[in-house]
Amino acid sequence: MQHQTEQTNAALMARRRAAIPRGVGQSHEVFIARGVNAEVWDVEGKRYIDFAGGIAVLNTGHCRPEIMQAVKEQIDLYTHTCFQVLAYEPYVELAERINALAPGNFAKKTMFLTTGAEAVENAIKIARSYTKRSAVIAFTSGYHGRTLLTLGLTGKVAPYKTGFGPFPAEIFHAQFPNAAQGISSDDAIASVESILKNDVEASRVAAIIVEPVQGEGGFNVAPFDFLQRLRALCDQHGILMIADEIQTGAGRTGTWFAMEQSGVAPDMIHGQIDGGRLPAVRRGGPR
Ligand SMILES: Cc1ncc(COP(=O)(O)O)c(C=O)c1O
Known part of the structure; x- marks a missing residue:
């Protein structure tokens, strides 16, 4: 809970540098708080257009409602089974x-x-x-x-x-x-x-x-x-x-x-x- 009050990009970068190896690169010193379609908001409330899309993987943008709905329905049914053990x-x-x-x-x-x-x-x-x-x-x-x-x-x-x-x-x-x-x-x-x-x-x-x-x-x-x-x-x-x-x-x-x-x-x-x-x-x- 302590980490959720008054977050800034700079403070989170300092924690990140202390906790995570340099090998995990980072293009921008920005921490996202939420995203909708092609827009994201950082922890300081600043809004950006997300041109990166997780490096070209987010075809449908952030939090498309049909996808969120399907994910929620799925996680209410069962968690991980390993397909090779219990198929679905x-x-x-x-x-x-x-x-x-x-x-x-x-x-x-x-x-x-x-x-x-x-x-x-x-x-x-x-x-x-x-x-x-x-x-x-x-x-x-x-x-x-x-x-x-x-x-x-x-x-x-x-x-x-x-x-x-x-x-x-x-x-x-x-x-x-x-x-x-x-x-x-x-x-x-x-x-x-x-x-x-x-x-x-x-x-x-x-x-x-x-x-x-x-x-x-x-x-x-x-x-x-x-x-x-x-x-x-x-x-x-x-x-x-x-x-x-x-x-x-x-x-x-x-x-x-x-x-x-x-x-x-x-x-x-x-x-x-x-x-x-x-x-x-x-x-x-x-x-
Ligand atoms: C053409 C191509 N092959 C393979 C990969 C590796 O994918 P991953 O980073 O998920 O291991 C990438 C990643 O960008 C790629 O662009």
């Missing part, structure tokens, strides 16, 4: 709905995970187990998370990887197309082919993981022909194509998944829904 129907229903939305005219399955990094890690595990191959190709400037495997996949050193190596082996980085840097689709595909020629044989590559729009990497849009040619290259060599849509999924580019716009159906895809991160959808085939 909403998990199945949501998986069915996402399967219907995900690109590809084939049977699909969805699992729900807590973070994007966890979704990416599981996609790599599934790809390795299914193909019995170990290598993975990712792209320069790509971002896939903060765990050691996902940092290994991330194609940008500062600020993500500095000081945290060594990273898991058998990860190779090809060039991502970037018009501003003069890297065309041809260059990017040639870069993948160069890895298959000079670093690892195609028959040992389990997966190629790609963001249809690089987010952390600078909002680089993958040309559709690049994604289509990557799909063809994967099919040619029995490599699984993984689309990391943690930042682009759930309608953030206008379609439910950004991959839909290229006409390419990956073998596995991750997205992220309001607040909680995301489901990994995969073809019905593996496992």
Whole structure:
């Protein structure tokens, strides 16, 4: 109770610095007291427009009434069961709905995970187990998370990887197309082919993981022909194509998944829904 009287951002920052490690960064020295739609109010009563949305995860804004109502109804029924121990129907229903939305005219399955990094890690595990191959190709400037495997996949050193190596082996980085840097689709595909020629044989590559729009990497849009040619290259060599849509999924580019716009159906895809991160959808085939 003592903490709830006369709170200021400065006082809370002082407590935060004493109690929480510096590794948990903070962009603004502001503490939120409440939020409605796109607006938030800090503990001193100052109003802001929330352009960050929890870093692009809050599609429906703060406290949308239908969502609040559904959450309240749910917590009145039961708390945590662990789906693997005691299942519940909403998990199945949501998986069915996402399967219907995900690109590809084939049977699909969805699992729900807590973070994007966890979704990416599981996609790599599934790809390795299914193909019995170990290598993975990712792209320069790509971002896939903060765990050691996902940092290994991330194609940008500062600020993500500095000081945290060594990273898991058998990860190779090809060039991502970037018009501003003069890297065309041809260059990017040639870069993948160069890895298959000079670093690892195609028959040992389990997966190629790609963001249809690089987010952390600078909002680089993958040309559709690049994604289509990557799909063809994967099919040619029995490599699984993984689309990391943690930042682009759930309608953030206008379609439910950004991959839909290229006409390419990956073998596995991750997205992220309001607040909680995301489901990994995969073809019905593996496992
Ligand atoms: C493309 C992409 N992949 C993976 C991640 C990791 O997600 P999380 O922070 O939930 O682990 C992010 C996070 O921003 C992301 O943008």
